[in-house]
Amino acid sequence: MAKTTTMFIEHIINGFHFFLSLLLFVLIITGFQLIDLNTIQSFIMNGGLISHFIFLLPTIYTLGLLIDNVVDDKIFDRQEKKLRNKYITDQSQSGRKLIMLTKDDNQRRQLDYIRTKIRITRTASFNFGVLTSLSVLFTIIHLRGFLDGQVLLVVVLEVIVGGLLTYLAYWSWKSNTKTYCKRVVDGFKLLELKHHQQEPAQIAAEDETDNYNFFNA
Known part of the structure; x- marks a missing residue:
């Protein structure tokens, strides 16, 4: 339910x-x-904006x-794909596979949260x-006559603010993607380490079982 709600909010934002x-x-x-500003003001004051939204x-x-x-x-x-290939050298590794193997809810929530940030910032940079x-x-096109020679200043401000927002969204997407890939790689390393630690205990348990069966044969 929580994941569905998160996805819904993502798509609403984008x-x-x-x-x-x-x-x-x-x-x-x-x-x-063609737009009547008085009509728009009355529309907003009467709560029409919220209802139409x-x-x-x-x-x-x-x-x-x-x-x-x-x-x-x-x-x-x-x-x-370029970022994933750079940070995840083993192409068989993926976030979904890691979640299935570990069955760790905390791991799943962390990866899902990073994926949410990736999707929002990725689309936001485009938007x-x-x-x-x-x-x-x-x-x-339309405001040149209203700005009294300040068109260039307004355009420069729009480019600076819009360019900064676009860059920050793109940088965030790239940073979140790197973090996601590193979390996946670290998760598989930890999984492999746990597997190696369990092997001696499993072998010892099997030897103990074999000895028990031998003496009781």
């Missing part, structure tokens, strides 16, 4: 970011002259699911990049 990108894209095409949750969730799959399979797949690009376009 879907909301992508929904903002779609909304900004529509505004770039149509402009915002709840109404849009299924759409936002679906968008999050779709964009996460696209980013994972089409954009970050090669980089993620932040798209949002930054669209924000710059929107400013140049």
Whole structure:
């Protein structure tokens, strides 16, 4: 149940970011002259924003699911494989296999938590990049007449803030992926160590059983 809830929240977060990108894209095409600011203010004050957000949750969730799959399979797949091959030299090792072999709930929760951070930051880095690009376009196309010569300053600020958010999300994804791979490798090393420690005790137990059977034959 907890894992399902976590996945739902992941897709809502990623879907909301992508929904903002779609909304900004529509505004770039149509402009915002058709939007009545007084109507929007009244809409927000009367609680319409919250009710419509709840109404849009299924759409936002679906968008999050779709964009996460696209980013994972089409954009970050090669980089993620490169990182995994760098830190996990034994290709037979994986987080899922480690969880199945150890049957350790604490290990599973830790790996699941890292995977959650990987998915959120991976898609966020893409969404932040798209949002930054669209924000710059929107400013140049539609806000030039309202900024009184401050367009360049606003664009520079958008690029700096958006670029920083994109970089931080990408850096977090890379760092979390490295941590995940190292946890998997360390987990298998610990599992192998426990296996070697159990072997002498198992052999001694078998010898004791054989001696018992010999003297009682």
